[in-house]
Amino acid sequence: MSATPAFLPFTKPTVDEETISAVADVLRSGWLTSGPRVKEFEAQLSEYFGGRPVRTFNSGTCTMEIALRIAGIGEGDEVITTPNSWVATANVVIETGATPVFVDIDPKTHNIDLNKLEAAITPRTKAIIPVHMCGLPCDMDQLYALAQKHQLRVVEDAAQAIGSTWKGKRIGAFGDFASFSFQVNKNIMTGEGGCLVLNNEEEAKLAEKYRLQGVVRSGLDGIDVEVLGGKYNMTDIAAAIGLGQMKRLEEFNQKRAALARHYFTCFGQQFDADTGAELPVADFENSNWHMFHVVLPERVERASFMQKMLDRGIGLGYHYRAIHLFSLYRQRGFTEGMFPVAERIGKQIVTLPLFPSMTENDVERVVAEVKSCLSSF
Numbered sequence: 001m002s003a004t005p006a007f008l009p010f011t012k013p014t015v016d017e018e019t020i021s022a023v024a025d026v027l028r029s030g031w032l033t034s035g036p037r038v039k040e041f042e043a044q045l046s047e048y049f050g051g052r053p054v055r056t057f058n059s060g061t062c063t064m065e066i067a068l069r070i071a072g073i074g075e076g077d078e079v080i081t082t083p084n085s086w087v088a089t090a091n092v093v094i095e096t097g098a099t100p101v102f103v104d105i106d107p108k109t110h111n112i113d114l115n116k117l118e119a120a121i122t123p124r125t126k127a128i129i130p131v132h133m134c135g136l137p138c139d140m141d142q143l144y145a146l147a148q149k150h151q152l153r154v155v156e157d158a159a160q161a162i163g164s165t166w167k168g169k170r171i172g173a174f175g176d177f178a179s180f181s182f183q184v185n186k187n188i189m190t191g192e193g194g195c196l197v198l199n200n201e202e203e204a205k206l207a208e209k210y211r212l213q214g215v216v217r218s219g220l221d222g223i224d225v226e227v228l229g230g231k232y233n234m235t236d237i238a239a240a241i242g243l244g245q246m247k248r249l250e251e252f253n254q255k256r257a258a259l260a261r262h263y264f265t266c267f268g269q270q271f272d273a274d275t276g277a278e279l280p281v282a283d284f285e286n287s288n289w290h291m292f293h294v295v296l297p298e299r300v301e302r303a304s305f306m307q308k309m310l311d312r313g314i315g316l317g318y319h320y321r322a323i324h325l326f327s328l329y330r331q332r333g334f335t336e337g338m339f340p341v342a343e344r345i346g347k348q349i350v351t352l353p354l355f356p357s358m359t360e361n362d363v364e365r366v367v368a369e370v371k372s373c374l375s376s377f
């Protein structure tokens with residue numbers, strides 16, 4: 001009998017010894033909060049995004065809220081977004097006092113259905129928050145054509161999309177605001193954190209105010225508070241992790257893509273037809289393969305499928321439950337049936353293990369267990 005294989009989580013960060021030493025150096029330096037490492041990380045990110053201004057924050061949630069504030073969005077405004085995302089994407093709209101408006105998703109890409117978006121635009125619509133789900137970009141030509149036609153700001157929720165591209169250009173290197181997350185599950189991470197790519201220095205200055213209590217300093221003791229800001233700055237500890245991760249971003253993303261390719265090979269061409277499940281769009285040009293999803297057929301109850309996989313030592317995720325069906329959103333008038341695609345995906349989707357330190361053997365093990373578990377339903 002072979003030993004029970006080790007537990008395989010759906011994701012796990014890769015942290016090298018060099019990064020651990022860099023963090024230790026920060027801890028020994030006497031300067032732990034925002035300082036030289038944050039400046040260096042922001043400079044590297046700005047270079048990565050084609051020289052656009054970039055500011056870092058302590059989450060990928062506040063980045064979006066701050067982008068909305070910079071765009072002047074608040075009470076009385078509507079912001080269009082997707083019901084298929086982490087709840088932060090819609091919560092930030094409510095946080096500004098504006099109203100979230102949902103548009104259903106495309107059943108294949110799981111991104112907001114841009115063909116349905118125009119019908120949701122009203123005279124109050126001020127912005128769109130599209131999500132590049134799993135790192136698969138939205139159709140950027142169609143998105144920005146719509147935004148331009150209706151004079152709407154765009155806050156790209158690119159939390160999952162660092163290293164993704166559109167027609168050879170990096171997500172974040174063009175367009176309006178782009179918000180990235182460095183939460184520990186993302187392709188690169190800082191423990192918790194995020195960054196916002198902005199359009200000009202004026203917006204960057206405003207982002208700095210919103211990031212730290214609205215404070216503006218001058219001279220040795222000059223201080224004023226001009227706008228209501230929060231406490232959203234990144235620490236040098238986190239930035240040191242980010243600098244170590246940036247060095248490996250290309251390598252991490254290449255490894256993810258290679259593992260994703262192996263998933264498709266192992267599942268085989270007939271998998272969808274044979275089982276009624278749905279594999280993701282096999283995009284090896286634009287996606288950074290942040291996650292690998294399978295939509296389970298309706299006959300399969302997700303929780304019992306997840307339990308069976310867990311019993312075999314494999315952890316799965318589900319990204320995401322439809323936002324509009326959470327109590328907070330039902331209280332705002334949303335109900336079942338409004339966005340049927342997002343509702344079905346929200347109930348039936350599972351996230352398979354995919355992270356850079358995984359092996360091809362791990363992929364083969366996951367595929368064998370998925371097939372075996374599916375056949376029991």
Ligand SMILES: *Cc1c(COP(=O)(O)O)cnc(C)c1O
Nearest residue numbers: 059060061086088159181182183
């Ligand atoms: C992770 C994530 C967020 C939130 O980022 P945090 O850094 O956890 O605040 C928002 N939207 C999407 C799509 C995400 O994946």
